[in-house]
Amino acid sequence: MFQLFRRFAGPYLFQIVVGPACKLIEVLFDLLTPLVIARMIDAAVAARDVDALLRYGVLLAGMAVVGICFTLVCQKMAALASQGMGTAIRGALFEHVNELSYAELDRFGTPSLITRITNDVNQVQLAIALGIRQLIRWPFLAVGSMVAALLIDVELGVIFLEATPLIGFVFWFVMARCVPYFRQMQQKLDRIGLITREGLSGVRVVRAFVREEHERERFAEAAREQAATAIAAGRLSSTLNPVTFLVMNLAVCAILWRGGVRVDAGGFTQGQVVAFVNYMTQTLLSIVYVANLVVVFTRASASAARVNEVLRCVPGIADEATAPVDLSAVAAGADEALALRLDGATFSYPDAAAPAVEDVSLELRCGGTLGVIGGTGSGKSTLVSLLPRLYDATAGAVEVMGVDVRSWPLDQLRRAVSIVPQKAELVSGTIRSNLLWRDVEADDAELWSALEAAQAGEFVRALPDGLDAHVEAGGANFSGGQRQRLTIARALVGAPEVLILDDSSSALDFKTDAALRAAVRGLARAATTRSGLPLTCVIVSQRVSSVRDADRICVMSHGRAVGLGPHAQLMEGCGLYREICASQLSEAEMAAVGAGAPAAEPRRPGCCATEGDECRDA
């Protein structure tokens, strides 16, 4: 909380000082009110002086008016400062999240980052507002009442010094015992949610196995436990108000009795007793508010810590390059130039037992195609993420166009190396606005040619609004296959030098997938990039058919490249590759390609094309 305050309070120092100062004046008037009433009773009533009485009345009203004026100033200051700081924190947080690398994004997780930017910042903002508005008011009122009482009479004031800590103790005692209950309650509520969720997602299994009764009993047990905990927590927490009330009024009893003794002895007045009673009420009510503030601030400081954690997190991938990479020099010797080079590249996720990518070395010429194949979790995606520096290799070298990726300006690198992630993601807007992500200046002709290459031209043309067709959040109004083709088109806009398809045609049927690859090959030959370099392509896939025609295929297993070479060579020398092929290709086909010839009569068990995306498009 303090760190956030130090960093963001600067521009609002004026509001932060003036706000509470104004509040202080209102509190002072509040404190004076019982005194004025006491004077009213002792001076005006005792002397039966109606004029004096009215004067005191006007004084009270005047104090109220001045008080509200100062309070208004304070509230305005609080609104300005808290909203201003909240806005600044939110902006800083969003900006910082933008700079985080994949590694940090993984660590925090998307839902957590979203809560931090929205909820946590709101909590902090609320705490700042309450801080300005009330942090002064209630403690000052409590302490002030006590001081005022002590000023009137020290002996009677002692009762305050006894009652106040007692209330504080009661609060601490009850709350400390309630908190674990509340936590348990929440856990048990979560369990009810879990059981409900399981019952819904498994409704067919539950009913097929005729276990409805069992599930109902499981739920009932959880519900009963939750209710029992909640009742126990309630039994405890409902003591808070009665005990406060009890202590407060017993203290009043004490004041009346001792006050009576003092008045009887002389030197103390009836009005002062009344003032004492009023101060007592004010003190104890203030303490209740202070306790509430403590709760708000505890919650806010937890939020602030979560916000700070993000802000303090140093992006693992720093943009240190000073000069852009000169691609024309590379283009001059394009035929010989290496587009990609990995030398002993290794990457471990933080806290992971084994590296996700281990000691991978490979080279690919400009204009070449690299296939990456392997089972689930073999490190394929992680390997290609090293190329646009989404992750930094923990050991070894990664070079693009002969330049270490760390020496590229980050923006330039990511414009040059265009990756299509596994998950097809679109944001709300139009098809055009989504396609312009990599290059704002691209014209329609360029967009259309990207769409054609991505095999998306046809369905986009069929939309009434074409490029301006509306896209819902997440691209929900498009089918999986359409989304994938749009994201591929987006990657092609801006004419990147390297295109990485990270298992990004999984929702396409074989035919479309093949047409896509043919189009990409066409682009590679046409040397359409701005620097004049031919397009280099990396295809990650689980399908043998997608990578079979690549210049080189890298076979991944447990993070290692266990095979590297063209298809025919791997069929000879790589056991795992043969196994993968065996699971996807027919025997005849295996034999055929094994002999280096194209498959004559392919018998590939696989997706019924009509079950895939095409029929959904129709």
Place this chain on the structure above:
Amino acid sequence: MPNPYASTGSVATVAASVSGNDSLNDFGGGPEGSSRDSRVPRMGARQVVRRLLGYVGPHRISLVVSFAASVASICLQLYVPILIGRGIDCILGPGEVDFDALAGVLAMLAAVVVAAAVTQWLQGYCVNRLACETARDLRLAASAKLSRVPVSVIDGHAHGDLISRVVNDVDQVGDGLLQGLTQLFSGVVTIVGTLGFMLATSAPMALVVVLVTPLSVFAATAIAKCSNRSFTEQQRIQGGLGAYIEEYVGVQRLVAACAYGERSRAGFDALNAELYAVGERAQFLSSLSNPGTRFINNIIYAVVAVLGCLGVITGFPARLTVGEVQVFLSYANQYTKPFNEVTGVIAQIQTAFASARRVFALLDASEVAPDAPGAPELADPRGAVAFEHVDFSYVAHRPLLRDICIEAEPGARVALVGPTGCGKTTLINLLLRFYDVDAGVLRVDGRPVGEYARASLRRSFGMVLQESWLFEGTVHDNIAYGRPEATRAQVEEAARRARADAFIRALPQGYDTVLPEGGGSLSQGQRQLLCIARVMLTDPAVLLLDEATSSIDTRTELQVQAAFDELMRDRTSFVVAHRLSTVRDADCILVMRDGRIVERGRHEELLAADGAYAALYRSQFA
């Protein structure tokens, strides 16, 4: 890792997608907030309360005690200022203190305070107990309901929404409605009680208080009205900003990969600035409500003080003692409090009412018709399955299956292929009676399925779906789900036959390893093997495999396939698959399109016929 083949419609998505905006989407009488269903009248507030009372009924002792305690506690609390006032009146001046009377008053005061505290605690405890127990009963009813509704209701609703009804809405009803209503009740009691005590003390002064206090209420409502407007606006912008954050942080990896950060930040900053302007205004206006009412109360305080003291001096507007003035000063504050709080409480009750309606709408959902009395058990099933001219649709005017005829001898393997949404998985829904046929007959062992007792029918089927379903519990319990009485040896045997034994033994606690919801770190293939073991253990007569291997990669599939072959031996089986390896060996392949069977036969026959199947088969290749 998504499987490389387009994942085709799981049972649930098929049903959900067809149920778009038709009556399935409402619980047959659940009107809550669904604008598309205006035919059903909204459940009135009185109706909600009456139904709620039905659940409160069993706990009426808590309710009665809490109301009684509330009245007692408030009256006692209100009596306190009077006693304090009397105490003050015993203290007139030096030598004029009536200690006997004072002692009596104070003893009384102490007794009243203790009694008030006890009743106040009792009231809080009873209300909480009532809320918790009612919430628990509502939850039990909701959960029982969910186990009785047709599968269509569960398919047709977002699970998050149903969960939220069971978890959050029920809580809202407990906390919001019951506590809100009791708060409202005690508010009324406070007002009436204060009024009574004030009238008893001095009628003219009471009149003064009653006349001036509405000022404070007016002030509070005026401020609330002003700030509400900005709040709505703020909420709207906050919603927009939230959606923006959700969307862009969600695709943050893409933003990084496309170097799009600067522009996404520009969009954010614009929204953020807008939020600042509106938020600042909304916060300022809403923060006026406390000081505003406090100001009015201070003025009232001054007026009561002056008039009260005037009464002490002149006897006008009422003859009062100093102690009585003190009484009125405290009452003036107490009297306004419920009025100021009432807006908040009513808002709380309104939210709770909305929640109650949502819960009751769920409870009103139509139920599966119970088995006919004396429905026969399907004992020792042979596994003969016949579809005779079956028609079916999820939605009235969109027929899905038309004139389906299938005859499966015991032990036959029937494969179903065809495009998404052609009705393949629907056949399985019908077999298990998750849905009932519209026309035609579906027979198992010669008798229509509708005639059997549901439980016995379902026990004779074994089912493996595309999505493996594992619940939070041990591996043993997950496998023994269909036969909870199975011994460890039987479970291990089933796991061995499902080729799952080896990896289970490698888990930290073997068969006693507790799996988290959904299976946690197990691979897709391992999860599916557990589901196969589960079916293996129940030894069903008919086996239904719905895309059971589609979320597994091809190498793993080869391993799972062996388990399937073991499972399918000597059983009637229906296989919905898109990988033709499973399909090729079937005794009969049915090719479906648009809800009809367009071709049937063995693999070789169909290829030779060169029809739809052959086209389907060839179309996979570039």
